[in-house]
Amino acid sequence: MPDSVSDVGEFGLIDAVTARFPQGDGVVVGPGDDAAIIAVGSGRVVVTTDMLVEGRHFRRDWSSARDIGRKAAAQNLSDIAAMGARATAITVGLGAPGDLDVAWTLELADGMRDECARVGASVIGGDMVSSETVVLAITALGELDGLEPVLRSGARAGDVLAVCGRLGWAEAGLRVLSRGFRSPRALVDAHRCPEVPYDAGPEAATLGATAMCDVSDGLLADAGHLAESSHVRIDIERERLEITEAMREVGSALGADPMTWVLTGGDDNAMLATFPAQVPLPERWRVIGRVYDGEGVRVDGAPYEGDAGHVHFS
Template identity: 60%
Template sequence: MSVASAGEFGLIARVTARLGSGATVLLGPGDDAAVVSAPDARVAASTDVLVEGRHFRRDWSSATDVGHRAAAANLADIAAMGAVPTALLVALCIPTDLEVRWAEELADGLGAEAALVGASVVGGDMSSSPTLTIAVTALGDLGGRAPVVRSGARPGDVVALAGRIGYAAAGYTVLSRGFRTPKLLVEAYRRPEVPYRAGPQAARLGATSMIDVSDGLLADLGHVASASEVGIDLRSGAFEIPAQMRDAAHALGIDPYAWVLGGGDDHALAATFPAQVALPDDWRVIGRVVDGTGLTVDGKPYKGSAGWDHFR
């Protein structure tokens, strides 16, 4: 059955029937707006969009995978502010010949990823479009803490990373070359493993700045350096390159550090901390904040790509 056959409201009924409601949802889908509790009295909010052919391909990823990716991209932004995600709003622009089953499985992925952090899909909108587009807005609760922003890094701070880096970029390259293995890398691209709990944890530890690595480690830390008016130097030896990534890089004639330093779809979290803070195992130190401007690797400018630019 196509979405045209199901009709707008039939499709909405099918999709919303697959979505649960978490503890923060006071009123879910079905009215003009949802109602979500905000105990902190402040709401962290972020939005992101995925366009078919630009951000995902249906022949590379299942609908459930795409749902996970769409939710993760937004939930990671909330975690990067030091907040706990509470709700998602999803707008779908879909071709009329899209199968209803695909939309239902997309909803499954969105709901399952949100459930990882206790959040829920609480509403959204649908429209027909020749290009399949998924726009997601995430809301979050700061829990009484100040948001961790990009402008707080200071010389002497350490730079630390939570989560995987380079895996999804490697998976994208593998898929773009027509391969489907190594599975570790391909699955990392299809469905990221985001260190959600590390965001609020970093806030409690006194992180001075934080960012979701969505466009590339160097590119995103460059935003921190610019906003904080500091320099950042990374240590290449701080990154562990798994055997599968190293082997794939060798087979494809690519420097694996291009994936690690320029890849971002893993949605790792990068943060700066005062040097005296004892970091838990979730975080590993990868560099330091220095006087000056810009990013360096092992004390030298990096000559490769810093990351993704949507308009380049």
């Protein structure tokens, strides 16, 4: 029988988890005291928090503990990047059933550690409680490195809308898993953990992005957040959106239109930003639309018919 969380006890488990988190240069006091202390070079701290609940945001039979740990960290690290910042540290709150395997929990910790390592962030602390299902609450901290933060509210008529990263992959993977399939692997893996272009966030800030967010709820929903905060209208052009061959194949196998996943699928954590039209953009930033006076989001000039993406508390 593997050790369960209740066999090891809260403090034993916290010690075992903490031992897996190397501490970066910016950490003055790491895990083990009442609170951690991190150095802040610029004098400004970017903070975000996000929760994941088993059954609603992940399933233990669809994703490994490692993937769940990576995804949970990625969602928070992505929000830091979407401000134009570089993540430096996360803290983790974990609710865990008493009969949860210790090995599963340590794998979860490894996933968080590995995703944080991609951006040079440290896991600096957290807490653990018993709960009926696995619940994760992560707080991420970030550093602007002297850049101005890119808010959602700065888009102006005449700007272009550009995206860096994947759209629709995670949703396609989720549809595949929901039908009981395990391939195409690239799409299934994209649902299990996003490939976030973290450095595109600070890059956009450097390039002079006027507004930015990451695509967690879906392209139309998140473009809608930019439009609403900036008091502008955003038009997206379908022909500029990329549908991969794998997505096309899954679409025809499932009798679904993959364009719907690209427009409304969440969880890929692409960076979505507006830029003044004259800014030359690096190749990985694809222009997919334009900003106009007005309000709301349009697709090819018309209101989108259908569900625009993930709605919280639906």
